[in-house]
Amino acid sequence: MKEQKFENYFGRKIAVDASMHIYAFMVVVGRTGDQTLTDEAGNVTSHLQGMFFRTVKMLESGMKPVFVFDGKAPTLKSDELAKRYSKRQTATTDLETAKETGTKEDVEKYSKRTVRVTREHNAECRRLLQLLGVPIIDAPSEAEAQCASLCSQGLVYGIATEDMDALTFATPRLIRHLMSPAAANKPVTEFEYDQVLAELDLTADQFVDLCILCGCDYTEKIGNIGPFRALQLIKKHGSLEATLAALDPEKYNIPEPFPYKEAKELFLNPEVLKPENIPPMKWTSPDLDGLLEFLVKEKSFNEERVRSAIQRVTAAKSKSNQGRLDSFFGPSKTPPSQAPKRKEAGKVVPPPKKGKLGGFGKKK
Amino acid sequence: MFEARLAQGALLKKVVEAIKDLIEDANFDCNSSGFSLQAMDSSHVSLVALSLRADGFEHYRCDRNVSMGMKLASLSKILKCANGDDAITMKSEDNGDTITFMFESPEQERLSEFDLKLMDIDSEHLGIPDNEYDATVKLPAAEFQRIVKDLSTIGDTVEISVTKDAVKFGTTGDIGNANIMCRQNKAADKPDESTEIDINEAVSLTFALRYLNSFAKATPLSTHAVLKLSKELPILVEYHIPEVGRLAFYLAPKIEDEDSMRD
The missing domain is CATH 1.10.150.20 (5' to 3' exonuclease, C-terminal subdomain)
Structure with missing residues (x-):
């Protein structure tokens, strides 16, 4: 487990668990009470807002994100999903009561619990990502499992998610807080599967x-x-x-x-795409006109902010073409000096609190 | 225990000055054959490899392999307290958590001692393949320093092209472009000013000037800088420290084609 600077991921290919993040954006981005960001017609745009600015931030630093979407939920998950559905129902009723009698905090709390990512939200995010020139992969089942498999095959450097379940799928390298809102200001943290196992x-x-x-x-x-x-x-x-x-x-x-x-x-043995079925990942320049049409005209985004964001991405092009030394020289098998560190005082590393670290909690 | 005495202490000062802006902290590895360091800068674009051979020291003793983590800025502060003509002795007990630097003036009338706290540093050691390079250019270190400095006023990146009898450095920026060419020149009467090119295949690669400028801080260590290039591989910039060892820098190239990115 180590902390990394956001900027240090330039040139890295990163698999992003899209579904989890869309949900997280809808819960958090631009929320006051039960009000979220919407366009003129009143449709929620929090997911787009979050997705757009966060992806831009990644591209700006020279990262190459690949977004992986959930496919069909495994049958085993249906119980859990049903439970979440009923929780959402309860929360909806609670929200109504809270609106009448409760405090502002209660309204916000319950309204967060009613968040649901619909097919339209997913489709809108896809359209956004395509306009940004970022590749998308559809997982046959769980996105995390697919991300883990991409990472194991060396197709990506690591996977960005807040859900520690990804480690259970033996993700070689999990990166947290990469996509969390800049305002939260949490340091990006990397977990290496082998090290986690070794430490535990x-x-x-x-x-x-x-x-x-x-x-x-x-x-x-x-x-x-x-x-x-x-x-x-x-x-x-x-x-x-x-x-x-x-x-x-x-x-x-x-x-x-x-x-x-x-x-x-x-x-x-999760259900994932066979290596030969993984579509080639290509990063292209953002489609400015398309983005303006979609975000500004349809979704009432501020035109200037969109323009300046895209400009930053284009300007950062030179960052992503800087090669990384560690992609040429592998880690040394036999370091020249196997010298023990001076202070070998055993650092106490707390075991990762599985489940509790879930950050944004359950998704869907 | 580890103990090493370097009569020309200025050399250690120069080494640290050359690398302290590139890397924040690093492990110095000591074993019976010598004193070495390998570290990448924080963005993992460049790498510093220093090796000082045991026989380059006036006195060298290392009973047990040790790795001593130091903050370069702190090390630099301490070494700034040594005079240019001082002899420097480094000492550290096994399992100690400090390293002692002892500075002696040539006439032995002044003796100072500084202890630096060691730190635990997680470092990734990279295995650097010992390949033959397509092209090797040996040019006066001061000349190389001037080229990268001059080009930095115009652009951010430099394209280095090596052909059979010349090496060309070119850049483009907002205000215009610049090209500097150095011809092979084996002036026997002025060996310090010679430029030698050894080539198997013509190469052309692009690098960020910011890093090359940093590397050029090693100029005081050696008369010549040696550039080694191979297609699509990091450049190696070497400074040979006469009779003691070498300071080498590696820098990953700029990659033109997106699809050729490796991960």
């Missing part, structure tokens, strides 16, 4: 077990087990099966059903 002292298999035990998108959480306890349990018993067998049913309520085997299968 777990095998890849055990790591998946740990994540399931902590609660994932596919299974219900077991009450009273947080990330730390989960780590202890997996370490003690070696696997999820053994842990479940050893758990005291009096104390811990294992939800019924608890399809952990299926969940594990999904994490270990």
Whole structure:
């Protein structure tokens, strides 16, 4: 886990979990109370606003983002999705009550919970990205799994997401806060899968077990087990099966059903595009006229801001053509001096709090 | 323990001055064969490789391989306190968390000691393939420094083209363009001013002038700068430090074709 400067990603190809970020933008961007950014007709434009300026920021720094969209949700997720749907329903009713009786904070809280990304929102974001000249990949199923596979194949340097589930899919390198709003000012943080495993002292298999035990998108959480306890349990018993067998049913309520085997299968062998089916990734110049037509005319964006943003992207062209030294010279297999660091005092690295680090929380 | 004494302390001062603006902090690796450093700048575009051979020191002792992390700005502050003609001795105990710099004046009448706290630095060591280069240009270091400085007033990037008997540096900017050509010149009577070109294949590559300007800060270390170029590979700019070692810089080229980007 290390912090990086946003600017240091120039020239890097980055897979972005588009669906997750669209949701996050809709929750956060330009929100006051239950009001979000809209165009003249009253349609929400928060997702476009967020997507546009964030993507521009990436292009401006010379990054090469690839956006990956969710495909069909795995059947296993349908329970979770149904639950989210009903939560949204509750939130909608709560919102109505809050509007009448509650405080402003309540209105905002419940209205955030009612956010739903529709097919139109996705389509609009796609259109925006195409106009910006950024490649898009459609995942057959989960976007994170597809991102992870792109990264494992070396097609991208890392993946930008806030959802730690991506690590469960064995993403070699996960980058957080890359797409978070500039105002939040969070440092970009990189997680390397191999290092995470090494620090937790777990095998890849055990790591998946740990994540399931902590609660994932596919299974219900077991009450009273947080990330730390989960780590202890997996370490003690070696696997999820053994842990479940050893758990005291009096104390811990294992939800019924608890399809952990299926969940594990999904994490270990997710449905992704075959390498030969991955479309070639091409970055082209932004289509200024198209963007003005779409964003300014249709979506009531400020014309000047759009123009100046695109100008910045064009001006930054020279950044993206600067080669990186580490793309020519690989990491050395045998460093000339295997010298131990002077101060080998064991740095204590807290285990990543799976699930809790979810940032923007659940999506869809 | 590690102990090394360099009679010409100015050399160490010059090395640190040459690299301190390029890299913030770095691990100095010491083993029985010598004292070395490899570090990339924060944007991972260029790399500094320094090696000072054990036999280049007046006295050199390294019982155990150690890697000492230092902040270059702090190191530079300390070395600025040494006079140009001082001898410098570096000392560090095994498992110590400081390194001591001792400066002795030539007549031994003044002796100063500075301790620098060491730090833990995560560094990525890159394996640099020992390839043969398509073209090697050896030109006076001051000449190279002047070329990159002059061109920087016009543009941001320089195209370096090497042919059989000449090397050309060209740039384009808002106000116009500039070209500087140096012909091969093996003047036997003035070896310090010679320009030599050794070529297997003509090459032409583009680089950011900002970095080359930084590299040229090593000019005081050597009479000549050696540029090594190969198609689509980083340039190597070498400064040989007579009898002690070398300071080398690598810089990734600008890439014209988007699709040829590697990751």
